[in-house]
Amino acid sequence: MSRVDDIRSAALELFTEQGYRATTMADIGAAVGIRAPSLYKHVDSKQALLAQIMTTTMRNLLDLHRAAISTTHDPAERLRRATEAHVRYHARHRAEAFVGNREIRSLEEPHKGDLLKQRATYEAGFRQLVGAGIAARRFDVTSARLASYAILDLGMGVAVWFRDDGELTEDAVVWEYGELALRIVGAHTPASAPTRPGGP
Known part of the structure; x- marks a missing residue:
């Protein structure tokens, strides 16, 4: 280094x-x-160090999200892969996640405003995935916003409790949380997708 x-x-x-x-x-x-x-x-300063740590974290998350969803057009699979990327990053970068959540209050402008914009973009990405699944009648959930927040919280929570030498491996946690995300949105296969009122 x-x-x-x-x-x-x-x-x-x-x-x-x-x-x-x-x-x-x-x-x-x-x-x-x-x-x-x-x-x-x-x-330059302690503030510059904090800003660099936090903005690099968000930039990495955004890059991983885009890469994950670029590999398929299936709504459920896109949400699964985005969730897995989200969870894996938080399992591997627990300190960055902890500082990112706790020290947002310590960021000064323009760093704070820039970071909040990046966060909003990241959150919107998950909301759009859920919304696309609802529109395609693949997901059965009332609020895309609330569902996306719940999925995001799943990943961020991993940074609190996950340990490399713990009972569950990283891959096991990532897979299970992908499954949980699909349950949160009530994912259905195309053949079993529910018919909504007013639909065919």
């Missing part, structure tokens, strides 16, 4: 353990063996 990567990793660990506000540049410098004043040769 580069020196900047080392600094970012140290900042992430400290933000996770003791919080953004309690962490100083001196703490970060000590973690990588650099005096605090010398850190500014590599990074």
Whole structure:
């Protein structure tokens, strides 16, 4: 890793353990063996480090989401693959998820506004997947918004409890959460899709 990567990793660990506000540049410098004043040769500020960690997380999630849904046109399979990508990322990047959820309040403008726009885009992606399944009569759920929020919460919760050496493997959790997402939206195969009032 580069020196900047080392600094970012140290900042992430400290933000996770003791919080953004309690962490100083001196703490970060000590973690990588650099005096605090010398850190500014590599990074602009503690705020810039937080913004970089959080925006990189959202950019990665957006990229993974787009890649997951690009491989099929089937509504149920698209939702499954998007959910699996969401869950897998949170299982592998628990610290980033923790900091991203807890420290949004610590972001300053324009970083906070930019991050909230990225989050809105990511959330809308899941809402659109659910809406497409409803329109195709493949999903039986009342609110695409509420269903998408529930699915997103599933993945984010994984970051809290999942452990690499735990009872369940990452692949097992990812598969099961994909199944749960389909149950949340009441997914049906084309042959068993329900007929809605006013439909053929």
